[in-house]
Amino acid sequence: MDKAGLYCLRLDYVPVESTSTVNVERVLYVNGKVPFKEARNLVMTKKWANEYTENKDGKLRFEVDQNGNEIRPDNNVVYDWQTFVLRDYNGFYNEPLAIYLEEGENTISLEGSRHSAVFADVELFSYEAPKSYDDVMAEYEKKGYKNAEGSFTIDGETP
Numbered sequence: 833m834d835k836a837g838l839y840c841l842r843l844d845y846v847p848v849e850s851t852s853t854v855n856v857e858r859v860l861y862v863n864g865k866v867p868f869k870e871a872r873n874l875v876m877t878k879k880w881a882n883e884y885t886e887n888k889d890g891k892l893r894f895e896v897d898q899n900g901n902e903i904r905p906d907n908n909v910v911y912d913w914q915t916f917v918l919r920d921y922n923g924f925y926n927e928p929l930a931i932y933l934e935e936g937e938n939t940i941s942l943e944g945s946r947h948s949a950v951f952a953d954v955e956l957f958s959y960e961a962p963k964s965y966d967d968v969m970a971e972y973e974k975k976g977y978k979n980a981e982g983s984f985t986i987d988g989e990t991p
Contacts, residue, residue, distance in 0.1 A: 833938060838930035839956040841918040841940070847878050848948035849911050857946035860918070860931075863939050867931050874942070875921040876949065879910040913952075928959050 833839075847856050855878055860871040882905040884892040894902035918929045931940075933956070942951070963971075 833933045833935055833956075836933065836935040837958075839933050840928040840930050840959045842915060842955045842957060843951055844913050844915050844953040845876055845949045845951050846911055846913045847876075847909070848950065849909075850948070852947055853878075853909070854947050856949040857944075858942040859945055861939075861941045861943065862931050862933070868929070870920045870922075870925075870929055871918075871931075873921060873945075874916075874918065876914070876916045879912055879914060880907045881910045882906070883908055927961065930959060 841860075845856065856876040858874045858876070859866060860874055862871075866872055884905050885895050887893050894905065896902055918931070919925070920929060940954075
């Protein structure tokens with residue numbers, strides 16, 4: 833590292849195909865030590881997709897039982913690359929977790945605790961907090977943005 837300080841960690845991963853439904857879990861080590869409690873349980877979730885039936889016209893639909901009731905579709909894991917940012921899985925902290933790195937060489941390692949995965953594109957970055965609501969509203973007013981008018985409907989009952 834060019835400069836000692838707090839850095840956030842971002843990496844790309846894809847779970848290895850299997851019949852297991854558990855998430856990918858890792859323990860983070862920085863220079864041979866777990867830097868804080870939350871680093872003992874890094875959870876990288878799997879992507880899931882519903883398996884719908886296709887109509888003759890190509891639209892997706894729910895299966896129905898003999899009484900005409902819609903049946904919940906099966907879910908399947910989608911083995912696709914995802915990005916993970918070092919965060920508190922329990923949700924106690926909104927911002928990404930930061931690790932302290934010394935100037936010079938540091939060693940970051942992940943120990944597998946649950947499910948296999950392939951990792952790529954590891955990146956360290958400095959976190960910048962988003963603008964406050966008041967600052968964004970002031971910026972929008974300055975640009976002349978107006979509230980939207982009218983309404984629209986989204987059908988939440990069919991795929």
